[in-house]
Amino acid sequence: xxxxxxxxxxxxxxxxxxxxxxxxxxxxxxxxxxxxxxxxxxxxxxxxxxxxxxxxxxxxxxxxxxxxxxxxxxxxxxxxxxxxxxxxxxxxxxxxxxxxxxxxxxxxxxxxxxxxxxxxxxxxxxxxxxxxxxxxxxxxxxxxxxxxxxxxxxxxxxxxxxxxxxxxxxxxxxxxxxxxx
Amino acid sequence: xxxxxxxxxxxxxxxxxxxxxxxxxxxxxxxxxxxxxxxxxxxxxxxxxxxxxxxxxxxxxxxxxxxxxxxxxxxxxxxxxxxxxxxxxxxxxxxxxxxxxxxxxxxxxxxxxxxxxxxxxxxxxxxxxxxxxxxxxxxxxxxxxxxxxxxxxxxxxxxxxxxxxxxxxxxxxxxxxxxxxxxxxxxxxxxxxxxxxxxxxxxxxxxxxxxxxxxxxxxxxxxxxxxxxxxxxxxxxxxxxxxxxxxxxxxxxxxxxxxxxxxxxxxxxxxxxxxxxxxxxxxxxxxxxxxxxxxxxxxxxxxxxxxxxxxxxxxxxxxxxxxxxxxxxxxxxxxxxxxxxxxxxxxxxxxxxxxxxxxxxxxxxxxxxxxxxxxxxxxxxxxxxxxxxxxxxxxxxxxxxxxxxxxxxxxxxxxxxxxxxxxxxxxxxxxxxxxxxxxxxxxxxxxxxxxxxxxxxxxxxxxxxxxxxxxxxxxxxxxxxxxxxxxxxxxxxxxxxxxxxxxxxxxxxxxxxxxxxxxxxxxxxxxxxxxxxxxxxxxxxxxxxxxx
Numbered sequence: 001x002x003x004x005x006x007x008x009x010x011x012x013x014x015x016x017x018x019x020x021x022x023x024x025x026x027x028x029x030x031x032x033x034x035x036x037x038x039x040x041x042x043x044x045x046x047x048x049x050x051x052x053x054x055x056x057x058x059x060x061x062x063x064x065x066x067x068x069x070x071x072x073x074x075x076x077x078x079x080x081x082x083x084x085x086x087x088x089x090x091x092x093x094x095x096x097x098x099x100x101x102x103x104x105x106x107x108x109x110x111x112x113x114x115x116x117x118x119x120x121x122x123x124x125x126x127x128x129x130x131x132x133x134x135x136x137x138x139x140x141x142x143x144x145x146x147x148x149x150x151x152x153x154x155x156x157x158x159x160x161x162x163x164x165x166x167x168x169x170x171x172x173x174x175x176x177x178x179x180x181x
Numbered sequence: 182x183x184x185x186x187x188x189x190x191x192x193x194x195x196x197x198x199x200x201x202x203x204x205x206x207x208x209x210x211x212x213x214x215x216x217x218x219x220x221x222x223x224x225x226x227x228x229x230x231x232x233x234x235x236x237x238x239x240x241x242x243x244x245x246x247x248x249x250x251x252x253x254x255x256x257x258x259x260x261x262x263x264x265x266x267x268x269x270x271x272x273x274x275x276x277x278x279x280x281x282x283x284x285x286x287x288x289x290x291x292x293x294x295x296x297x298x299x300x301x302x303x304x305x306x307x308x309x310x311x312x313x314x315x316x317x318x319x320x321x322x323x324x325x326x327x328x329x330x331x332x333x334x335x336x337x338x339x340x341x342x343x344x345x346x347x348x349x350x351x352x353x354x355x356x357x358x359x360x361x362x363x364x365x366x367x368x369x370x371x372x373x374x375x376x377x378x379x380x381x382x383x384x385x386x387x388x389x390x391x392x393x394x395x396x397x398x399x400x401x402x403x404x405x406x407x408x409x410x411x412x413x414x415x416x417x418x419x420x421x422x423x424x425x426x427x428x429x430x431x432x433x434x435x436x437x438x439x440x441x442x443x444x445x446x447x448x449x450x451x452x453x454x455x456x457x458x459x460x461x462x463x464x465x466x467x468x469x470x471x472x473x474x475x476x477x478x479x480x481x482x483x484x485x486x487x488x489x490x491x492x493x494x495x496x497x498x499x500x501x502x503x504x505x506x507x508x509x510x511x512x513x514x515x516x517x518x519x520x521x522x523x524x525x526x527x528x529x530x531x532x533x534x535x536x537x538x539x540x541x542x543x544x545x546x547x548x549x550x551x552x553x554x555x556x557x558x559x560x561x562x563x564x565x566x567x568x569x570x571x572x573x574x575x576x577x578x579x580x581x582x583x584x585x586x587x588x589x590x591x592x593x594x595x596x597x598x599x600x601x602x603x604x605x606x607x608x609x610x611x612x613x614x615x616x617x618x619x620x621x622x623x624x625x626x627x628x629x630x631x632x633x634x635x636x637x638x639x640x641x642x643x644x645x646x647x648x649x650x651x652x653x654x655x656x657x658x659x660x661x662x663x664x665x666x667x668x669x670x671x672x673x674x675x676x677x678x679x680x681x682x683x684x685x686x687x688x689x690x691x692x693x694x695x696x697x698x699x700x701x702x703x704x705x706x707x708x709x710x711x712x713x714x715x716x717x718x719x720x721x722x723x724x725x726x727x728x729x
Contacts (some may be wrong), residue, residue, distance in 0.1 A: 012236045016244075018321060021415065021573030028418040047492040060490070077585045082621045091237065109588055112554040113571055132445055134437030157559040 038140050040158060044069075044150045047137040049105065049128035052114060059103055059128055061150070068100045068157075068176025069150035070169075073130075073141045075107050076117045080163035081145040083125035087166035091173050099152070099178040105130050107144070152178040189343065199223025202339050205578050216716055219689055222338075244326040249319040256312050258278070263303030266295055271304075287524040288623050319586065320404050328401040335394060340384035342675050342687070342699025350687035351694075352676075352701065356711030363682035368527040369708040370676055377700050379674070397691065399666020406659025410694050413651035424645040427521065432636040433529075433552070435483070435494070440643050441516055445497060449479040451523055451637035476520050478505040478639040479496040482513055505641070523638025528590040530634035531610075533565060535599060544601065546631065551590045566628070570596035575613050599626045672697050674704070684710055697699035 017151065038045070044061060050058035072088065074081035075137055085104070092102045102125040106114045109129065118127055130136050139148060147164065149157040157176050164172070185193040191202035198211045198218060206212045219222065226244070242248055251296050272283055284292035297352035299306030347353065358366050370382045374390035381390045417423035430448040464472070474727055483497040503511040510517035512652040529551055535544040545560035550572065559565040575594035576586040583594055593611035601608070603625055611618040612628050672690040679685060690697040694715075694722045701713055 005406060008234060008236055011240045014321070014325065015236065015318070016237055018314070018318045021412075022311060022318075023416060025314065025415050026310045029305050029310060030307060046490040048490050049492040062490075075588055077587050101436050107588070108572075110551075110553050112556065112568065113573075128492075130492060132437045132492075132494055133433050134445070137437045138491040140441075 011136060014115060020062065035093055038148070038156055038159065039177045040156050042156050044071075044148065044154055044156050047092060047135045047138060049103070049130060049135060052106075052111070052118070052127040052129065061154070064101055066099070066152050066178060068173065069148075070154055070173060071104045071139075071148040071150060072175065073105045073107060073139070073144055073148075074104055074137060075144050076113050077111060081120065082117075083146060083171065084164050085121050085123045087164070087169050089125055090119075091169045092125045094170075095173040095177065100173045100176060103128060105135060107136055107141075108133050120178040133156065147172070149176050151176050153176065185646075194225045196225030197223065198347060200343070201334055201337060204339075204342035206345055206349065207431070211349075212345075215349065216351050217346070219350075219691075221327055221331045222334040224334040226327055227331060236444075240322060240326070243315075243319045243322040244720060249316070249323055252312065252316045252319055256309075256316055259300075259309055259312060260303060263300050263309075266292060268300065268302060304721075313411070317408060318408060323613055324401050324404045328398075331397065335397060338389065338391075339673075340389040341387035341677065344685070347675055347677070347685055347687040350689055351685065351717050352688040352697070352713050352715050354705075354713035355683065355685045356713045357683045359709040359711070363678070363707050366682075366684060366710070367676065367678055370674075370704055373704045373707045374674065374700075377703065379672070379700075386678045388674075390674040392672045393669045394671050396665055396669035397671050399664075399669070401660050401662070402665060403659045403662025406653075406655050406662055408654060409658060410655030413648040414646045416651065417646070422647045423481065424516070424643060426643045427640065429522075429524075429638055429640055430478075430480075430645065431527065431638045435497075437491065438516075438643055440483075440645070443485040444500075445483040445485070445494075446518065446638050446641070447481040449481060451525075451639045452477040452479070452636075476507055476523060478520055478523075478641065479503075480505050480511055480518065480639075480641075482511060482518075483516075486491050497516050505639075510644075515647060517644045519536045519642045519644060520639065522629070524638040524640075526635040527638055528593060528633050529636040530610065531565075531593060532631040532633065533628040534631050535560060535601070536627055536629040538599075540623060541648045543629075544626075547628065549595070551593060556639065562665065563600075563605075565600045565601070567597055567598040567607065568595060569609070570594075583696070595628075599624070599628065601626050670696065672700065686713065688713070713723065 012058070016023065042066070046061045048058050048060040051059060070088070070092075072081075072084075073084075076082075078161075088102060092100070104125060104127045106129045108131055111129065114127065114129055139146075143161050145163065147160040149160070151157040158172065160172070185195060185197055185200075185207050187193060187200035187203065187204040187205055187207060189205065189549055190199055190202060193201050193207060198206065198208050200207055201224065204223070210224070211217050220452070229654070230520075237661070251611050260657075266284065266288055269280055280294050281293070282303070284296040286292075288295065293329055293372065299308065303309050314366040323386045357363075367383065370388055370390070371383065374381050379390040379392040381388065428436060428438040428446075430436045430446060432448050432450055434538070435445050435447045438446050452475065453473060454477075455471040456474050458472070460470070464470070480503055481499055482501040482503075482507055484500045485493065486496040486498070489496055501511060501513050505511050505518055505520045510519045512518075531549050531551065533547045533549070535547060536542065537544070544564045547558045547560070547566050549555075549558070549571075551571075551669075554568055557565055557567045570583060572583045572585040573590040573592075574585045575586050575592045576585040577600065578584065583596070592614055594611065597610050597612060598607040600606075608624040608626055609619070609621055610624055610628060611620065612630075617627065670690050670693045672688070672693075674686060674688045676684060676686045688697055688701055699715075704710065705713065
């Protein structure tokens with residue numbers, strides 16, 4: 001009788017292993033695109049970009065730990081990007097002192113275009129250019145504008161694609177604001 | 182578990198057709214048949230032994246050959262339906278909504294259904310993957326179910342088999358040795374069979390000669406190959422195992438490689454070479470002007486320092502330099518960069534001349550690098566041109582402000598402020614292709630267009646497939662299994678010398694009876710054995726008679 005039990009267990013194990021392989025295959029291929037794209041809760045990939053105006057100033061994500069990061073990807077040709085920028089600037093002025101940092105990352109345009117654009121809008125927050133599109137690749141940014149909210153622990157809090165209203169921007173900054181001691 | 186106890190005393194598991202020790206038929210069916218069924222050598226197929234728990238029921242479902250064949254057919258039908266309309270990766274739209282619209286617009290409501298059922302991307306459809314998975318389970322379970330009992334019964338074969346087993350073989354013979362010394366008959370059989378490369382075992386007055394037993398394992402070996410192959414395909418889903426990305430790089434640009442973290446590729450030059458032949462007749466017919474000879478990207482692959490993060494562009498180390506041509510990818514650590522596409526002649530530099538409209542006097546040239554425009558271009562102490570605005574893909578004005586549609590210089594436009602000896606405060610001019618606007622009235626100077634420089638863009642695909650060695654191993658094992666099962670066969674000859682010196686023999690092979698009989702003819706002649714009889718021919722004849 002012992003042999004019979006052993007055989008049943010062997011069969012059960014074989015079937016379970018095979019079933020697990022099928023479930024894994026179906027699941028990973030169904031969520032493949034989502035796996036490649038950054039997901040909420042993931043550790044935000046570290047990066048380092050040179051500031052548009054101050055060549056010595058490098059924005060490195062890991063240096064901002066403990067602060068909420070409002071990471072915005074944009075281009076001068078993107079109209080919604082342009083529309084949300086003044087609101088970002090206004091809210092940054094309010095939340096800057098509460099531990100929220102904004103970084104507006106331009107996608108591989110020329111310094112001239114980016115500077116003119118920022119100056120014409122009269123907005124005030126740190127801007128950097130992703131020359132090789134490597135930060136864009138690391139964050140799987142596809143459509144502009146894209147905004148990644150990174151909480152003080154360095155994890156992705158929320159991913160927003162498309163234009164944001166000033167109210168939304170305020171609530172997003174509120175959501176990543178570090179807790180006051 | 183119920184046991185079948187044979188007359189010889191051997192305990193057989195339930196479902197056994199022929200006793201594992203002596204070969205006596207155990208089931209009524211086997212006892213009545215003239216020739217026994219030698220599949221799996223009469224051993225009990227595991228699934229036939231018990232059918233009680235859920236596990237057993239599932240197991241038995243998958244071990245069924247009928248279920249296996251049904252699964253193969255369903256898989257084939259599903260995969261062939263997937264070839265009716267083009268698959269998603271052949272159509273040039275990107276988003277899900279566009280894909281859905283494409284199938285509906287192109288093929289109507291059938292196209293819509295086709296898309297919704299996942300037939301448009303059949304290998305990634307969950308139901309197709311489940312079907313393939315079920316087929317894999319069927320192959321594995323059926324192999325275990327049949328292979329292990331077969332292996333055991335082949336391994337534990339007895340030399341001496343019971344009369345009832347011998348007489349029910351397809352080829353049998355019984356009778357006295359024609360002449361010579363009967364005492365030497367078995368020795369002579371052994372000698373002859375050994376010269377025919379059989380393995381011979383003796384047990385008292387019985388003899389078993391056997392050859393090519395391993396061919397019985399052919400089907401199981403090819404199943405192993407198939408399973409390895411399927412496992413390799415599954416491994417592609419594991420991150421890092423399989424990369425298939427595409428990217429565009431302009432000449433002079435350095436771009437991060439998607440799917441290959443920490444690596445950058447630089448396009449030094451894209452080269453298109455054409456055959457400079459006279460148009461051939463076929464070219465005329467097809468309206469082809471020129472035939473390409475070579476598509477080439479001179480590329481440099483860089484690696485970031487180990488501890489570097491995205492965005493850092495210093496510390497790039499050149500790891501490989503290569504001229505990528507069609508079928509000659511740049512290869513590095515399992516990754517391949519293929520030449521896939523190109524775009525020629527994108528504007529990169531525009532040349533102007535600061536010119537007096539009236540006199541035509543030129544103050545000096547201004548060359549604007551569109552990838553890196555400068556704030557001002559100084560011509561001499563008294564003349565300079567300031568760039569107030571640059572719009573790479575000018576699409577019109579909005580609230581008096583020039584707009585750009587894309588970041589690509591398809592239709593560049595500029596706002597210049599020209600400082601000249603006559604106008605130290607500058608004159609402002611908006612300059613686009615075929616269009617000049619002078620907002621503050623007529624200017625004395627203009628930026629006369631001189632010419633352009635262009636650059637090309639290469640479309641590359643980045644490919645990595647670590648599953649290929651495993652696919653090759655699986656395929657090779659599969660073919661070895663097929664060859665073993667097809668070109669070799671398992672031949673056996675059982676001989677028993679009875680008390681009175683007469684010989685009883687029986688022969689079996691899983692295929693190629695012609696070869697078996699040739700061996701039998703040889704040994705019969707050598708050892709003067711009684712003439713053998715093929716009982717299946719006898720049955721066929723009888724059946725043929727009754728049909729008449």
